[in-house]
Amino acid sequence: MSAEVETSEGVDESEKNPGALEKENHTRMVDLSELLKEGTREAHDRAENTQFVKDFLKGNIKKELFKLATTALYFTYSALEEEMERNKDHPAFAPLYFPMELHRKEALTKDMGYFFGENWEEQVQCSEAAQKYVERIRYIGQNEPELLVAHAYTRYMGDLSGGQVLKKVAQRALKLPSTGEGTQFYLFENVDNAQQFKQLYRARMNALDLNMKTKERIVEEANKAFEYNMQIFNELDQARSMLATETLKDGFPVHDGKGDMRKCPFYAAEQDKGALEASSCPFRTAMAVLRKPSLQFILATGVALAAGFLAWYYM
Secondary structure, three states, rough: OOOOOOOOOOOHHHHOOOOHHHHHHHHHHHOHHHHHHHHHHHHHHHHHOHHHHHHHHHHHOOHHHEEEEEEEEHHHHHHHHHHHHHHHOOOOOOHHHHHHHOOOOOHHHHHHHHHHHOOOHHHHOHHHHHHHHHHHHHHHHOOHHHHHHHHHHHHHHHHHHHHHHHHHHHHHHHHOOOOOOOHHHHOOOOOOOOOHHHHHHHHHOOOOOOOHHHHHHHHHHHHHHEEEEEEHHHHHHHHHHOOOOOOOEEOOOEEOOOOOHHOOOHHHHHHHOOOOOOOOOOOHHHHHHHHOOHHHHHHHHHHHHHHHHHHHHHH
């Protein structure tokens, strides 16, 4: 019978050795994995209650947006894994270096090819807010590598957990092939048992030779990661507010009646043709905004980060 519950004489272990139990509880409280879990709980709760997370879980995701979300993930993981490669021998990170099991850049490259074709690298770019997060990852990797664990743990443990749920949601909502095309990101071919691997990863993380001050800095860095994510959500909200939500004409939103319609270029064109009827001017300027790669990436990053937050929810 388990020694945690009862000894061979049927005596509760806590009664037999209360000092050992107190030591065990103290050790658990200073474990880095526990500190991260407790220290980011508030940020995690805020993130998992965003509308994006709720919509994604319901399958309310468009294919074009999912394609752009994959782009966001590609930029993020490219930076993260380059910095992990740079620090693979650093004592504060080396035990957590699992390129065969965890790295996602190769899988994301396949997904990008599936969605965008051969010349996909010429079609994508990073948004301003996403670039700030990438720059933070690179700064940490080059100047404070002991904090790199905050980003690695947050991303990969979530991917191994809720990522599998997201894969099924995406395949069902977007009618993606069940053979994995377009969702290679979620496939960890070299991890046989996700739960066991996460236990191994946490054990390795808890065994890192770090003082309490460094552990606290790692927790702080993980919260910063959430903050970067929320800043991108703010960008996304701003982009969405520029769109009219009324009925469509020729695939474009109808003018919502706000502002001076005469300033709308399509309004003028339709008026010249004598085709304008009342206030049925398509609000093409809003769609033009969404065609800008930078704002496309803002939308994409919002979805990608929602995926990460939802993954945390299932950890």
